[in-house]
Amino acid sequence: MTKLDLDRPQPAVVARAPRTRPRWSLRSRRDFLVFLAMALPNLALIAVFTHRPLLANLQYSTLDWTLGASTARVVGLANYVDFFTSDDAPRVLGTTAAFTLFTVGLSMVLGLLVALALNSKVRGTTFARSAVFAPYVLSGVGVGLVWMFIFDPGYGVLAWVLRGLGQSSPQWFNDPQLALTMVTIVYVWKNLGYCAVVYLAGLQSLPGDVMEAAELDGAGSARRFWSIALPLLSPTTFFLLITTILSSLQAFDLIRIMTPLGTGTSTLIYEAYLQAFGAYNRAGYSAAISVILFAILLIVTVVQIRFVERKVHYS
Template identity: 45%
Template sequence: MGRDSATGQRFRGKEVLLAAALLLPNLILLAVFTYRPLVDNIRLSFFHWNLGSPRSTFVGWANYAEWFTSEDSRTVLWNTLIFTAAAVVGSMVIGLALALLLDQKLLGRGPVRSLVFAPYVLSGAAVGVAFQFIFTPNFGLVPDLLKTLGITPPNFYQHSGWALFMVTATYIWKNLGYTFVIYLAALQGRRRDLDEAAEIDAASPWTRFTKVLWPQLRPATFFLVITVMLNSFQVFDVIHTMTRGGPFGNGTTTMVYQVYQETFVNLRAGYGATVASIMFVALLIVTLLQVWVMERGRQR
């Protein structure tokens, strides 16, 4: 009995050493390249520092007070919320619709699936440049199409609302392949016997979707809500390429673009770190709330 216990302890000890050997390099990389910069960024947010200056001045909560009382911050926050919400809902709804369509046995669905996914692997800057020509007032595809339909096209580059719509639509098109692939994988892994049972019961298409299919898609949906939201919250390349945060100053400026502007354009690295810290706290709270909601759903 004692020999078996000693053997079991040695075996568990080897497992612990093996786990430590596998996890330690990753933990070191996370500590050096993720957590240390995060701590440094939070520390820097309490200082006033010009990137070209060798010295920084401690200002306490002054940067945070300035951001929360600034009129520009309200515009930036509103742009961020609209862009993120529209990107999450738009890409997920369209991605699910395409996944449902291309999950059917259709001729040529393989190449079409590849075409739907292809924009996701393209550079955001390249997509932004391409869509600049699509929305250009004089010869763009969208204005020409609207003129053909007898609709006066708006100037997407001179109106803040239309400019935000333009960059949001561009990002949804680019990100669509990601949500499409995740939903398609979830559809192909669903239980077919439930579909057969619903068909035998002569359930309507809406009942099949809401009562049979949708519950099986909830884990994929929860995963997509978190990942798409995090990715959308941090979009920089499309906005920088198409509008550079304009028109009229902050027309399409989101929080992540404000970090760039304050840090590298206005050279206020401390204030830029403040905006980044606020972003981090906001994303952390939203993610924790989503996890809590998901856990409550599992317990029911």
């Protein structure tokens, strides 16, 4: 530093005051209290009716407990080992996978086709949309009873039609493969309207200018669907994939009504019911199966969010 620099006036150094956290204003405290008043009852209900039963079920799965008994013996992971080493495990897991695969695939594919038909501007589409969606809101018990009458090999409607054609009716309720096919058909019929309505909402939200530009460029209807509409529907498809898989894995009412003994239709959730409330009364073993089902639901959801969502186009 030269003498000239020393003679020049140096800028004054201003000491900065230490930063202090801003105190909450009266409005901020009031908003927080309103948030607590709104959220705490819901959080309490979730904790009592969702988290507490889940934790209790985890505890029950480590017990050798007969339903209704006043005492239980702690067995650790023995119930899980018994399930995975039993002869029923491949059958139950295979039935669950097959039922979920076919119900989800058929519901989404047929729902998309129905949505494409309902998206056309013709008379009667409002009534058709209501008719398609109506089975979804019907009681599963009522739907199962009606379809039991249709599939009954003795006096059912389908048996009457087949006899008129000179054919005999299959034994839907006694053959395990036919029983699973029967329940799958009814489940797809009941949930088809849900997929159709969601896909219809997605189709109606597609940007019209993009579709018109593709049409002006000479793209046909099939090319516009596969190259533009279907990729833009990927968020809708992703949403339906998660919700329908979770719903199919937890399907119970139709299976319980149409096949009470679980002949060929014993999925994980129904096997848990049979073990706890059937002839076995093995509450601890049933709780272990429920925990396995919960783990599968969690893994499937995480995998879809982690990997499948990468192929989703949100814009």
